[in-house]
Amino acid sequence: MAREQQIKLTVNGRSYEKTVPARLSLADFLRDHLHLTGTHLGCEHGVCGACTISMNGRSARSCLALAVQADGAEIVTIEGLRAEDGTRHPMQQLFLENFALQCGYCTPGFLITAIELLRDNPKPTEHEVREAISGNLCRCSGYQAIVDAILAASRLELA
Amino acid sequence: MSDARFVNQRMVGSSVIPDEAIPLVEGDGRFLNDIKLPGMYHVAFLRSQHAHARLIAVDASEARKLPGVIKVLTGQELLGKVDPFRSMPNRFSGGESIQHWLAVDKVRFCGEAICAVVAEDRATAEDAVDLIKVDYDPLPAVTDPRLGELDGAPLVHEACANNYLIKREYERGNVDEIFRDAHTVVKRKFKIGRKQALCLEGRGCVAGYRENTFTLTVWMSHQLPYVVRHYLAKHLRMAETDVRVIIPHTGGGFGQKASIYPEEFVCAHLALTLRRPVKWVEDRIENMVASTHARDQTIELELAADKDGHILAISSDIWVDVGAYSTYLWSAGMEPLQTAGLMPGPYRIGAMRYRTRGVATNKTPVGPYRAVGRPSASASLELLIDEMARKLKLDPVEVRLRNLISEEAMPYRSANNLVHDNVNYIPCLKLSVLKSDYDRQRAEQREALASGKLRGIGVACFAELTGLGTSTAVGPGTLLQPGRDAATLRLETSGVLTIAAALPSQGQRIMTAMRQVASDELGIKLEDITSITNDTATAPYGFGTFASRTAVFGSGAVIMAARELRKRLLAMAAFLLKVPVEDLTIVNSVIQTVDRSRSISLRDMAEKSYFSAKDIPQELNQGFEVTSFYDPKFGSFAAGAHVVVVDVDPKTGHVEIVRYVATEDVGTVINPAVVEGQIVGGIAQGIGEALLEELVYDDAGQPRTVTLADYLIPSALEIPRIELHHANTPSAALGGFKGCGEGSIIGALGAVACAISDALSRKGGDIHSFPATPERVLKGLGVLPGDA
Incomplete structure (x- = not known):
């Protein structure tokens, strides 16, 4: 197998063509090659969810995927959540206002997961929210403020 | 006396939304692993596979040949160059343990670092770790404290008889008599498992050589910047003024990042000897075995x-x-x-x-x-x-x-x-x-x-x-009495107040808390107050964040410094406005007379003090910068x-x-x-x-x-x-x-x-x-x- 491969992909609306080592993980590619360090690594084997990104509209663990697997993909990371004018995504704003982050290391993964949840299920119950974020680990918050932020976002759509 | 009653709304007691969280929610946090320096090398550690073994030989010759490998450092090479960690003296010590930064002669737990590999990138460093051959002579392991304390059990340290690192007996009152005469006596046992802080972000450091004016700059995922600086200098045999410690955004601490560990100290040594920046980031498996x-x-x-x-x-x-x-x-x-x-x-x-x-x-x-x-x-x-x-x-x-x-x-x-x-x-x-x-x-x-x-x-x-x-000693039995921390309040030339204290946050929003306290004490608007807590080059001395102390110490030091700063601000305002100092108060970042007939904004006063001080008496213009220590x-x-x-x-x-x-x-x-x-x-x-x-x-x-x-x-x-x-x-x-x-x-x-x-x-x-x-x-x- 070739040690390096060329890939073409879109990240946060921008197209990239890069030659990458075959063994490079997607997370390391985003962080080290594209300098998108908002995606964090917590366990590097797909359990903690800190590295969650959106890949072709679905949440994915960027630590488990290789960069070469993202060839042709459309990816959104936390850096791509803000509007073009810099306004925070409503979910970002509600995480801030609900004190839904402490150290902030897990936050990028939670934001991606939460946004996907409300896209697929705009009016989740509290239990559905807890179920949806159960693949993302937070060690600081006890989850309560995160759940509240997501529920607040689900109510926002009503207005 | 606090003049908070003159402030329109008290900040203490309000759920102020923390500005400091904005970068984190926008993906712009700067955690340890996000730091890159030009020419930076990467470090990986070879760790013991055995719980207890003699190290017969360490052969790194193959690893050294791998392209991209800069250096393989062993414990032997460090001997005499740096000072290992001797257990902190404790009144109740059972015997001393000596921890070499990289194991020498013996390994004492699975995961103990044996070699450090420096390479152009982390993947190469890890490849090289796999090429190092270690000849172990396994020794019987102590894994149960109830067996380990028995006579004749294998010893983890020769100097610790019955494997006691700590032993204490204490009695207050005549306990035997009370139990003998008591109406009811109940007894039970309780066991709790071994656990882990499990910070989502592990430990890590970047050690820089001759960055700015410092011989050694260390960015570390840690809770105690000044303590790290003190011990880095001590063990590397440097002056502490040559060492700067900066704490980036930190992904959880919970006490696990409040101890001194070998790996970061090895990296500091490597940066000094290689004259290049080096980085080590703990991965999860390392964190499970190498962090406390x-x-x-x-x-x-x-x-x-x-x-x-x-x-x-x-x-x-x-x-x-x-x-x-x-x-x-x-x-x-x-x-x-x-x-x-x-x-x-x-x-x-x-x-x-x-x-x-x-x-x-x-x-x-x-x-x-x-x-x-x-x-x-x-x-x-x-x-x-x-x-x-x-x-x-x-x-x-x-x-x-x-x-x-x-x-x-x-x-x-x-x-x-x-x-x-x-x-x-x-x-x-x-x-x-x-x-x-x-x-x-x-x-x-x-x-x-x-x-x-x-x-x-x-x-x-x-x-x-x-x-x-x-x-009250935080570390019982030791001389550690970290009960005194400082805050510096400085009115900048624009009239903005900076609070500096070496109290880094792992999400406790200490910057926001100190801003709230200062706002009430000084009558300065919250948005006119900023804070820095993570850098020994800019923050005054403090022990850092642990033991539920930070809000108490940060706030106490801020209040004390604010009282002095307030005096200086009002004294100068009294001079400039030609009114008695007793008539003045500070509201919303403006100093004014109680009847509001005369006023000067902090911005105007700061500008005058720094840039147009010709007519201000020197004794009144001693700078709007105050450092106070607080010890409860x-x-x-x-x-x-x-x-x-x-x-x-x-x-x-x-x-x-x-x-x-x-x-x-x-x-x-x-x-x-x-x-x-x-x-x-x-x-x-x-x-x-x-x-x-x-x-x-x-x-x-x-x-x-x-x-x-x-x-x-x-x-x-x-x-x-x-x-x-x-x-x-x-x-x-x-x-x-x-x-x-x-x-x-x-x-x-x-x-x-x-x-x-x-x-x-x-x-x-x-x-x-x-x-x-x-x-x-x-x-x-x-x-x-x-x-x-």
Whole structure:
């Protein structure tokens, strides 16, 4: 197998063509090659969810995927959540206002997961929210403020 | 005197949305691994595969040949060049442990670093680690402290007879006599597993050579920047003025990042010798074996009571598996001495005795982790109080009310010599009982039991000593008295106030808290105040963030500095406005006369002071920069009472928390939403401790839990909604503040443990070992054979 491969992909609306080592993980590619360090690594084997990104509209663990697997993909990371004018995504704003982050290391993964949840299920119950974020680990918050932020976002759509 | 009454709205007590969280929510946090320097090398460590072995030979010749490898450093090469970690002297030491940064001659736990490989990139460094050949001569491993303390057991350190790193006996009052004459004596054992802080971000560092004017600059994921600077300089034999320590955004600390470890010090040495920046980032497996563990206590506890359930004396025997080395800085005494010494908690206990030991084993060293010692001490006593209540046919709430230290009895000196004052133990319990509708819970429990459901209710009360001043040692038995921290307040040329203090945050929003306090003290608008907390080059001296101290110390130092700064500001304004100083006040960043006829904005005054000072007398213009140190001398007790309802599935052993009510006394609250986050987060970690988390070793000392798939921390599904209430009373510390970072984890372990025990007791069962995994619960019910 070739040690390096060329890939073409879109990240946060921008197209990239890069030659990458075959063994490079997607997370390391985003962080080290594209300098998108908002995606964090917590366990590097797909359990903690800190590295969650959106890949072709679905949440994915960027630590488990290789960069070469993202060839042709459309990816959104936390850096791509803000509007073009810099306004925070409503979910970002509600995480801030609900004190839904402490150290902030897990936050990028939670934001991606939460946004996907409300896209697929705009009016989740509290239990559905807890179920949806159960693949993302937070060690600081006890989850309560995160759940509240997501529920607040689900109510926002009503207005 | 505080002039806060002149401010339109008090900031202390408001849930101010923290500006400092904005970069984190926008993906612009700068964590350790996000730092890159030009020409930076990467470090990976070769770690011991054995729990205990002699190192016969280390052959790195193949690794050195790998393209991209810069250097392979061994322990032998470091000998004589740097000073290894000798255990911090402790009055109760059983013997000294010496920890080389890279193992020399012997390895003493799986995961101990043997070599450091420096390469162009991390992947190459890891490839090279795999090419190093180590010839081990395995030695018998000590893995059980009860066996390790026996005569003839293998020794982890030659200097530690019976493997005692720590040993202490203590007695206050005539305990034997009290037990002999007591109406009721109850006794039980309690075991808590080994656990991990499990910060989502592991440790790590970037060490830079001759960055700016410093010989050595170290960016480290750590809680104590100045302490790191002091010890880096000491062990690398440098002047500390040549060392700068910067703490980037930090992905969790919880005490795990409050110790000194070898890896970061190796990196500093490498940067100095290679004259290039180097980076090391701990991966998860490394974190599970190379960052400090916690807990792992066996407690045998006895209690003597009168016929009405008043506790007369307690007596305990405690073994702590403290791992292979005395954790640097804090010594091995943290868990053994605090578990034993803080056992009385919030109760009136006039006599106590303990025998406690920290036994060295061939496991990862045990260090500080959120609420060191207290959760186990509290849970074991709470379980025993319930047992006494059952024996005397008293309700668990009633028996606690009879024993908690009442406000009338304060100040109260407990048998452990700590003085309780300004703390609401009984109001906390009463409020939790009221809010949980305790009597109805008991009625529903009876109904549930009648219909075949196994339901339990747990009540736990705790005391948490926070904000320790210089008169109370944080590291018992050691000379460490980190009870004095500074803050510098500086009015910048634009009139903006900067608060600098070496109190880095791992999410506690200390910058926001200090801004709120300063805003009230000085009448400066919150948006005109900024803060820096993470850099030894810019912050005044301080010990850092740990032991529920930061809000107390940061706020106290800010208040003291603000008083002096206020004097200077008003004196100059009086001169410029030609009015008596008594007529002046500061409102919304403007100094004005009380009748508002004359005023000058802080911006105008700062500009005049810095740029147009010709007509201002020199003695009035000594700079708007004040540093004050704050030492509260003693600590302040925070408190809480938790009521928990659990359902136990008798078939699967699964425990579900169906109701969680907590009342806490955390003193004057600076930012209620931040405080709530601290408390709820602490409860979640306590629930993990009670139900899920355990680091498991086999008999040969091999760790079996090295990933997050083996070591389970709670997800959003295991944590119920926490109902939080307050029964706060101000402390004697400046501002009335107390710490709130650790108390709740104490209450959570005790309350959940008591609830499970209560449920099992309804079927004649009981449980002594935690976490209460399904297997242990089933053993406790007699469904599975074996001791629970």
